[in-house]
Amino acid sequence: MLDNDIKQPILWTKALTKQVNTGDKQLTILQDIDLQVNAGEAVAIIGASGSGKSTLLGLLAGLDLPTSGKVHLDAIDIFTLDEDSRAALRGKILGFVFQSFQLLPALTAIENVMLPLELSAAGNAETTARRLLERVGLSMRLHHYPKQLSGGEQQRVAIARAFATDPKLLLADEPTGNLDSATGIQIIELMFELNREHGTTLVLVTHDEVLSRRCSRQIRLADGKLVQ
Amino acid sequence: MLHRDWRAGELNVLVFALVIAVSGMATVGFFADRVELALSRESNQLLGADLLVISSKPLPEHYADEASRLGLSVSSLTKFPSMISNGENNLLTEIKAVTEGYPLRGRVHLASRSAETPEIQVVARIPQPGTIWVDDKVMTRLELRGGDLVDVGDIQLTVTELVVREPDHSVGFINMGARAMINAADLPDTGLIQEGSRVSYQLLVAGEIKAVQQFRDWVKPQLTKAQRIEGIRDARPEIKAALERSEKFLSLAALASVVLAAAAIALAVRRFTQRHLDGCAVMRSLGASQKQLFYLYLYYFIVLGVIASSIGCLIGFAAQEILTHWLTGIVDTELPWPNWLPALQGLLVGLVLLLGFALPPVLNLRSVPALRVLRRDIGLSNAHSIAGYLLGLVALSLLFIWKAQDLKLGLYIVIGFVSAIAIFGCLGWILIRVLSSLRHQAGGAWRYGLASISRRAVSSVLQAVALGLGLMALLVLTLIQDDLIDDWHTSLPPDAPNHFLVNIQPDQLQPLEEFFQQYGTEHPPVFPMVRGRLVKINGKDVSPENYADDPHAERHIRREFNLSWATQQALDNQVVQGKWWDADSSEAVMSIEDGIAKTIGVKLGDELTYDIAGSPFSAKITSVRKVDWDSFRVNFFVVVPPGLLDNYPVSYITSFYVAPTEIAMMHELVRTFPNILVVDVAIVINQVQQMIHQVSQAIEFVFVFTVLAGFSVLYAAIASTQDERIYEAAIFRALGARREQLSRAWAAEFAILGALAGLFASAGASVLGYVIGKHVLHLDYTFNPWIWLIGTSIGVVGVLVAGMLGTRSALSSPPLLTLRKIG
Numbered sequence A: 001m002l003d004n005d006i007k008q009p010i011l012w013t014k015a016l017t018k019q020v021n022t023g024d025k026q027l028t029i030l031q032d033i034d035l036q037v038n039a040g041e042a043v044a045i046i047g048a049s050g051s052g053k054s055t056l057l058g059l060l061a062g063l064d065l066p067t068s069g070k071v072h073l074d075a076i077d078i079f080t081l082d083e084d085s086r087a088a089l090r091g092k093i094l095g096f097v098f099q100s101f102q103l104l105p106a107l108t109a110i111e112n113v114m115l116p117l118e119l120s121a122a123g124n125a126e127t128t129a130r131r132l133l134e135r136v137g138l139s140m141r142l143h144h145y146p147k148q149l150s151g152g153e154q155q156r157v158a159i160a161r162a163f164a165t166d167p168k169l170l171l172a173d174e175p176t177g178n179l180d181s182a183t184g185i186q187i188i189e190l191m192f193e194l195n196r197e198h199g200t201t202l203v204l205v206t207h208d209e210v211l212s213r214r215c216s217r218q219i220r221l222a223d224g225k226l227v228q
Numbered sequence B: 001m002l003h004r005d006w007r008a009g010e011l012n013v014l015v016f017a018l019v020i021a022v023s024g025m026a027t028v029g030f031f032a033d034r035v036e037l038a039l040s041r042e043s044n045q046l047l048g049a050d051l052l053v054i055s056s057k058p059l060p061e062h063y064a065d066e067a068s069r070l071g072l073s074v075s076s077l078t079k080f081p082s083m084i085s086n087g088e089n090n091l092l093t094e095i096k097a098v099t100e101g102y103p104l105r106g107r108v109h110l111a112s113r114s115a116e117t118p119e120i121q122v123v124a125r126i127p128q129p130g131t132i133w134v135d136d137k138v139m140t141r142l143e144l145r146g147g148d149l150v151d152v153g154d155i156q157l158t159v160t161e162l163v164v165r166e167p168d169h170s171v172g173f174i175n176m177g178a179r180a181m182i183n184a185a186d187l188p189d190t191g192l193i194q195e196g197s198r199v200s201y202q203l204l205v206a207g208e209i210k211a212v213q214q215f216r217d218w219v220k221p222q223l224t225k226a227q228r229i230e231g232i233r234d235a236r237p238e239i240k241a242a243l244e245r246s247e248k249f250l251s252l253a254a255l256a257s258v259v260l261a262a263a264a265i266a267l268a269v270r271r272f273t274q275r276h277l278d279g280c281a282v283m284r285s286l287g288a289s290q291k292q293l294f295y296l297y298l299y300y301f302i303v304l305g306v307i308a309s310s311i312g313c314l315i316g317f318a319a320q321e322i323l324t325h326w327l328t329g330i331v332d333t334e335l336p337w338p339n340w341l342p343a344l345q346g347l348l349v350g351l352v353l354l355l356g357f358a359l360p361p362v363l364n365l366r367s368v369p370a371l372r373v374l375r376r377d378i379g380l381s382n383a384h385s386i387a388g389y390l391l392g393l394v395a396l397s398l399l400f401i402w403k404a405q406d407l408k409l410g411l412y413i414v415i416g417f418v419s420a421i422a423i424f425g426c427l428g429w430i431l432i433r434v435l436s437s438l439r440h441q442a443g444g445a446w447r448y449g450l451a452s453i454s455r456r457a458v459s460s461v462l463q464a465v466a467l468g469l470g471l472m473a474l475l476v477l478t479l480i481q482d483d484l485i486d487d488w489h490t491s492l493p494p495d496a497p498n499h500f501l502v503n504i505q506p507d508q509l510q511p512l513e514e515f516f517q518q519y520g521t522e523h524p525p526v527f528p529m530v531r532g533r534l535v536k537i538n539g540k541d542v543s544p545e546n547y548a549d550d551p552h553a554e555r556h557i558r559r560e561f562n563l564s565w566a567t568q569q570a571l572d573n574q575v576v577q578g579k580w581w582d583a584d585s586s587e588a589v590m591s592i593e594d595g596i597a598k599t600i601g602v603k604l605g606d607e608l609t610y611d612i613a614g615s616p617f618s619a620k621i622t623s624v625r626k627v628d629w630d631s632f633r634v635n636f637f638v639v640v641p642p643g644l645l646d647n648y649p650v651s652y653i654t655s656f657y658v659a660p661t662e663i664a665m666m667h668e669l670v671r672t673f674p675n676i677l678v679v680d681v682a683i684v685i686n687q688v689q690q691m692i693h694q695v696s697q698a699i700e701f702v703f704v705f706t707v708l709a710g711f712s713v714l715y716a717a718i719a720s721t722q723d724e725r726i727y728e729a730a731i732f733r734a735l736g737a738r739r740e741q742l743s744r745a746w747a748a749e750f751a752i753l754g755a756l757a758g759l760f761a762s763a764g765a766s767v768l769g770y771v772i773g774k775h776v777l778h779l780d781y782t783f784n785p786w787i788w789l790i791g792t793s794i795g796v797v798g799v800l801v802a803g804m805l806g807t808r809s810a811l812s813s814p815p816l817l818t819l820r821k822i823g
Helices: A003-007 A053-060 A083-095 A109-121 A124-137 A151-164 A180-196 B001-009 B014-043 B059-068 B138-142 B184-190 B209-222 B237-285 B290-327 B342-367 B383-406 B405-435 B446-454 B459-492 B505-518 B551-558 B593-600 B660-674 B680-718 B722-734 B738-775 B787-805 B809-814 B815-822
Strands: A010-023 A024-038 A042-046 A066-075 A094-097 A169-173 A203-206 A215-222 B053-054 B073-086 B089-096 B108-112 B118-125 B131-134 B149-152 B155-165 B178-183 B200-206 B228-232 B499-504 B526-537 B563-564 B574-578 B590-592 B607-612 B615-627 B638-639 B652-654 B677-680
Touching: A003 B405, A010 A203, A010 B200, A010 B607, A010 B815, A024 A053, A024 B505, A042 A053, A053 A066, A053 A169, A053 B505, A066 A094, A083 A094, A083 B638, A094 A151, A094 B001, A109 A124, A109 A151, A109 B446, A124 A151, A151 A180, A180 A203, A180 B073, B014 B237, B014 B290, B014 B342, B014 B383, B014 B680, B053 B209, B053 B505, B059 B073, B059 B200, B059 B209, B073 B184, B089 B138, B108 B526, B131 B138, B131 B149, B138 B155, B138 B178, B138 B660, B155 B178, B178 B526, B200 B209, B228 B590, B237 B290, B237 B342, B237 B405, B237 B459, B237 B680, B237 B722, B290 B342, B342 B383, B383 B405, B405 B446, B405 B459, B405 B787, B446 B459, B446 B738, B459 B738, B459 B787, B499 B505, B505 B652, B505 B660, B526 B551, B526 B615, B551 B593, B593 B615, B660 B677, B677 B738, B680 B787, B722 B738, B722 B809, B738 B787, B738 B809, B787 B809
Parallel strands: A042 A203, A042 A215, A094 A169, A169 A203, B089 B178, B131 B155, B563 B638, B590 B615
Antiparallel strands: A010 A024, A010 A066, B053 B200, B053 B228, B073 B089, B073 B149, B073 B200, B108 B118, B108 B155, B131 B178, B149 B155, B499 B652, B499 B677, B526 B563, B526 B607, B526 B652, B574 B615, B590 B638, B607 B615
């Protein structure tokens, strides 16, 4: 990775606002969020439960539409794209790790990892998936279904899947939220290791202060606004 | 909880399936009921009443009194043969003396001859005292004109009307000569009714079906030997067959909608249980006992069932009202008001289906491990839900037998469906296992389709079986419907014989042939006929008294049988026992019709002796035939090889089609061959053809509703996996899948599911169609190899299209919302 890349913002938002209608009144979840994430950075978005962290992450990934404002991902204004083009963009440059793993129950571990590769029509999907699962320590579990795996193992599969397409940006939403603390620590270690190995930019959403300090920068969110 | 679930839209699928199912069933039920009533009423026009009490002696007055007391319309008539004369001309005529109110069903059609063009008039009156209405034959043979006087017994009556059609124009050959109608008030003055006269006294009764039945039940035990009752089914075998088949078909259509309903509910309840797992786990963890949960859900489902079924019944009633209004343009008869039984049935069926199919799996919710609160992936074992369906199947079987109102039909269907479920289930399981082992070789979309199917193996099998059963029910109905309608049309084509010539003498065969040639008409085949009275069975004397218990058999013994000879058996006859004779056989053998053999109690190998004009004739039964009486072709109870009856007096009989425009030829024929009895069954044939046409249409309409019920199954099947799909879509989309990629994966899945269901349905329909067609409706079932292609295509296309339409919303719901909801 070239040095001048590091200076480039891979992700920036402008006045990002999200409101929802709850019957008679409008609820503002996010208000005028301006942030910038440079390539190679590891940024933690922290905040209490209900502060709008996950909504922000979803908007950054283009999984949801804002009420107003912009998100530029890899220099592309994603909300000028249609849903299909956004999906294609996600497939190309984003990786996800979710709190509740979000593996497809119909697919085995290796198939889950192969899924994003096959969706983007990458070659050698199986070899890549096998290698990644070996890397996360699941070489013996390739053909198990999510149901047959423990929570920690499922999250390892999810991490392997997140790195399968070699994304530029990894978005992680409370990746340890559903795990016990010992397993959580292992998962975090694994995630940061892979992040380093792949030179990926990381945006991590968490309410865990300790975890957030492992990132190079912290952004705090309270009542839908950035507080620092 | 019900209210909350309803608001949250949790019950949509279940309620929708139930409402559609019950309304479909109620529509079919109400409508079939009304059509049935209309058809039997229509066919009763052939009888002039709903029920006749016929006697050779005057009928006791309390019969009519009881009928009136039951609220029935009553009329009576006296029928007897007598000479009518106009100067030198005499004619043996069947005279009918009628009372006010005749006929109770149908109308008398008159033609006024005064005008240049005869005008048909439909009247609701009877001849005035002092007048006589005659038919065409009397007019022609007695060379009458309106206003002429004719001698009837001791009095003279004025000819005022020409009757072209009267309702009770029966087909019995004896009754088919010239006919005349007089007012019963003139009857005593004619002096024609004396001790020993051959008179038929008839009491006509009509009204509400229930009251008619009550009257029938009341009068039956009181009948003397001289009396008998006759409804349309007793009188007209071809109508009886058509009515019974259409009734069976309509009840099959109703049954098919029950199957479809069951399938829809079984599928819908899956989603319900999935959605309530969490709630139950929470309640359990908060200390709710299993018993508390049991009562909670029992109550919940009873309330749900009653509400949804009631809505279904209302919709069903409204739908059939619309259908009826629409149909009245096509069906001539006014459809009678339906009775309320179908509503009750709908309600009951809805509850039984819901409780049978939905309650067991839902009750399993009470055994949800409270641990699910902590680990969402802990669910219920599939063994639970499979056991749950068993109760549903038992409930369904009972419903079948009850709805079919025919133990045999019900059992056939139950056995058919249970074996189909078992076979489809096993086959589906194996196929899915095999397919999923192949999925690693398959490319992108197919791999994900197969993966989804095999991951949900149990529910995929359930879906394929449910869809397969639904489709099977539809295919079976289609197959049978086509066969049924074809069968009617072929047995009664537009040019079915509508005239019979009876009593053709051997020396008239040649002149008759020349007569036909002169009119450029093909000479119809003639059949020899010898009349004889049955006197001995296996050498033992037979007399009507031997059959005192069975008035039907007694009448046959009392009357003369028509015997005929033939080298080959008629095309519409089928030997069911024994063997037809060789062409050169000269043994004293005979072939007897199945029904008459049963009636008089004879079997293969028995020797029957007839008295033919004073000489005995004996022959042994070597074959028993089934005769298609629907066909209106000439048929005989007893047929012997040629040569045996050469020394007995013979006359000939023939039947042929005369177009309405060729009626002049018939007048000429009557004049040329005065001794030949011309029997005109055109009216009857027209009526039967019209009825068949109406039944066919009713069946097609009812079928449309069954198809609609089929859609509810599809909807339920698609909706039952909706949650999983929304979730799947969210992940796919988050991972960068385009809509098209996701659609392709789902399309593959639906196509595989549809193909499985289609294969099951085709296989099942072929077998079940054969069994029902052959053994229940007694049709010549024709195996249709296209059914495999059609069934599979419908399965694939139907599930694919419905699936893609049904998952459109899942495809477009924002992924974040879903992931957060589930996360």
